Amino acid sequence: MIEIRTNCENCNKQLPPNSEAAMICAFECTFCEECVESILQNVCPNCGGGFEKRPILRKEYLPKYPPPEKVIFKPVDQDEFNKILRRFKNIHPSQR
Ligand SMILES: [Zn+2]
Numbered sequence: 001m002i003e004i005r006t007n008c009e010n011c012n013k014q015l016p017p018n019s020e021a022a023m024i025c026a027f028e029c030t031f032c033e034e035c036v037e038s039i040l041q042n043v044c045p046n047c048g049g050g051f052e053k054r055p056i057l058r059k060e061y062l063p064k065y066p067p068p069e070k071v072i073f074k075p076v077d078q079d080e081f082n083k084i085l086r087r088f089k090n091i092h093p094s095q096r
C-alpha cells in the first residue's frame with residue numbers, strides 16, 4: 001500500500017488520511033492540491049513527475065496501517081525548482 005503522509009511537503013498544510021486535498025507523485029511525495037496547482041504546476045520538485053489525487057484509506061484500516069511518524073516538510077526552493085519547472089511543465093506527465 002502507499003505511504004499516507006499527513007502534511008504538504010511545501011506548505012505543511014495537514015493532509016489526514018481522509019483528506020480530499022492530498023496529491024501524490026509516483027514516489028508518494030505528498031502536497032496539497034493548492035500547491036500542486038499554483039506553485040508546482042503539476043511538476044514534482046523531487047522527481048519531475050506529475051501528481052494524482054491520493055486515494056482515501058478507510059478509517060478502520062488506520063490502527064493497522066498508521067501514517068508514518070516521520071514528517072517531511074521541505075518548502076520548495078524557487079530558484080532550484082524553476083529549472084525543473086522549465087524542463088517539464090509543458091510536457092504531459094505521461095511523456096516526461
Ligand atoms: Zn501545500
Ligand SMILES: [Zn+2]
Nearest residue numbers: 025029044047
Ligand atoms: Zn515525486
